[in-house]
Amino acid sequence: MYVAQKQPKPPPGGACVHRTGQESPGRCGYGLVTMESLLKSVMVMLFAFIIPLENGVRSSPCAEIQVGATVVVLGSSVNASCLLREGCPLTEGRSFRVEWHLNGQVLAALPPANQSSRVFGVYVPSFSETMGYLTCCVRQETECQIVAGMEIRAGYPPSAPQNLTCLTNLTKPYTLTCKWEPGLETHLPTNYILHTERNSKTRTRPRVYQLPAGENVCTILRADFPLFSKMRISVTAQNALGLALSEPLFLDPMEAAKFDPPVIVDVQAEPYRYGCVKLWWKLSEQQMWVLNNLAVEVRFRMWESEAWTVEMKRIDMAGLGEALEQCGMQHGTEYQFQMRVRYGQGPWSEWGDSRTRSTLERAPNDKLNVWLKVLRAESETHISVQVFWKPSKNFRANGKNVSYHVFLLGLPDRGRQQIVCRTRELHCEATLPKGTKRVYITALNSAGESSRIAVPVYQLRVPPGLEPVSDINVCPVGNRSLQVTWTPPVSPVVTEYVAEWRPLLQTDPHFLSFQLLDRNETSILISAGIEPYRPYWISVYARSKDDISLPCTVQGYSLQKAPSAAPNLRVGDIHHTRAKLAWDEVPLEQRNGMIQSYALFYWDEGGRTQVVWVKPAERRVTLTKLSPMSMYKAFIMASTEGGSVNGTIVTFRTGTADAWSDMLTVVPASVGLVLLFILTTLACFTTLACFTKHERLKMRFWPMIPDPANSSIKTWTEADTLPDFPAFQNIKDIQDPTPVHLSWFSLLDVLEGRQEKSGDGVPTTDDTWLQGGDLVESLTGSTDLPGNCEQEPLRDMVPYATVVFASPYRGQARSPSPIYLRSDSTQPLLGEESPSPKPYQNFRFQEGGRERPQSDGGSSVFWEEFPLLSVLNVNDAHGEA
Incomplete structure (x- = not known):
């Protein structure tokens, strides 16, 4: 395997280290005399990195670890072995086993080749950490003792440096600075070596510059590079896994020089040459020795404008000290000028400082676009107008201080023009005599006046044949x-x-x-x-x-959004069922768009919410159908196409109903009820009239009820009063169309010659029919009629009556008043009388009927208690009732 060697430390400050040809050509390939020998050295280094020469060894008194390589490609496999030494106190005569750990994680150990072998291996199929510490551990029971360890790093080989560029600085001290892009991250320390080579007439002179790890910029001093000859420059990237070479760069250091910005000494407008100036300039003091192959750029723009106009000029040795002429500018206009310079095809310098100058003025030329409109009539003789103008595309002011004159031409016999407006603005308001057909306008500067422009004066009206858009x-x-x-x-x-x-x-x-x-x-x-x-x-x-x-x-609006503020909601008149709310229009500067609508939200104490939408032209609303004496809350929302904004919440309380409000409510209701009653009555009468014409319907809805007042009893004779009543059906004189048979109705004649009671209260023979009260008892069912109101049989009885006449009612000229006797019957009457009738007393009948029976309560009670029988009251010959 490859055994890592110590590299010489670079000098402090990050500068590249220069090695010359007199140094030993051994270490890392530095200091080779020729390019051929340099390439051979690089190949040897590459072979040393790729093919390991021997295993790396990390040992201890008890064990040692051997690995294939201490630096591997990220993600590759790793093989390692741990050799236990003889005589290790941890293993001698003890039971143990060997474990492998990688960054604290236990790895699966490979079994030894045989039982007597003291070599234990491990295999890591994919080393995914950029740095790991591999340890061999001897475990005895619960303890594991580390006996050997080794650090392993993983990464990638370097990629070739890209975008190699060099720039020459001609400001003392002169330097050549090269930089490049490192490429992909290697996760390993990567060093860069800059190689330069220049050709001379006799030999090739290479130079090698070593950089600190991670640096990708190298600066070479003036002694190591020529200014006016070609150079070959390249960069080598190197780490523990290999090296890579960049594409070579060929350049002339002088054409790679970036000059200092030139200095504009002065700018002058050329006499009699409108729109032209001359610029005097020079290079910086440290670069004034450059005399040829220079190019300069001049750019200029009108003052406060953003658009620059750029022109490039070539400078030779003869024109270096001469001024540059620049034309094509407007007359009488202030311009801003800047310059920059370069050598050959090298980079441009930065733009120099600005200088300003105005060109020569000239009278304005070309026309103006003018718009005149009549505002109003000031008087019977004058009108007020507004005049607006602006330069046309071809108009040239040709000066800085330009003014405009609006005037009237006088009549030929009046001479000169009449100025109505003089201004430097692009508008004016003037008063003209009525009937003025046109006015004139001109532009003036210090050099002269433009030709006049006629502007017609048109009245705003509806001219015949010309409709508006x-x-x-x-x-x-x-x-x-x-x-x-x-x-x-x-x-x-x-x-x-x-x-x-x-x-x-x-x-x-x-x-x-x-x-x-x-x-x-x-x-x-x-x-x-x-x-x-x-x-x-x-x-x-x-x-x-x-x-x-x-x-x-x-x-x-070009763009709309929600209003900046909502209108202020005001509470107006409040009644018990309605309330008036109003608001002001949103100020124009706060609308942020066209108001589309207003929405009024209000709710009661129960949280029931209602919404009223209002058109933008309306700014008031009346809320109706409110609950009296209730608390309400409300707010308004203003909306545009860009959004809505809500106003503040206002609170109001409805009042109680007053008399006037009640009257306004009750009177219409009463009138309505009266009209309804009238209509109903008319309808009933109409229906009744219809029913009376139809007997069957009439009898079904209104059956025949006998009326004692219209009864035929008045036509009965004495023979009709026989004791065999009530066989009314045998009486032929009764003409009642619908005879009704009474359950008990009797007519009694009191004998005319009856005697009054004796002084001792014993009745005479004439009124023997009343003795012992048998008759009354037979009629009433009780001898104790007065005060007998609590007997149960009487509660369900209906009083009927017997009429007693003092004499036959047909045979007497003077008819006595009829005597009324009460009768009890269980048959219901047609008219529902009180179920508990008042008790009545028996009456004494006076002879001749002159003395009328009197009750305890008076005679008025008699007929009031029996209204249907009141018609039987027969008047006497004298008209008494």
């Missing part, structure tokens, strides 16, 4: 551009369009921009000065030869 629309293009389109009018007199725009938050004319468009153009892309989240006001005018139409205006 329609269907104007704006769409964002990216985040900083707007695409505006419109539908042109059908009028053939349109010659051009004028599009103007400005930020909606800015009213200063300085922020207004415009562009003139051909009649065939129906769209414009606006990108100058457009910012996201800002509103822009855009108008388009149609122009003819003699008129201009009214504008068509639209508002647009």
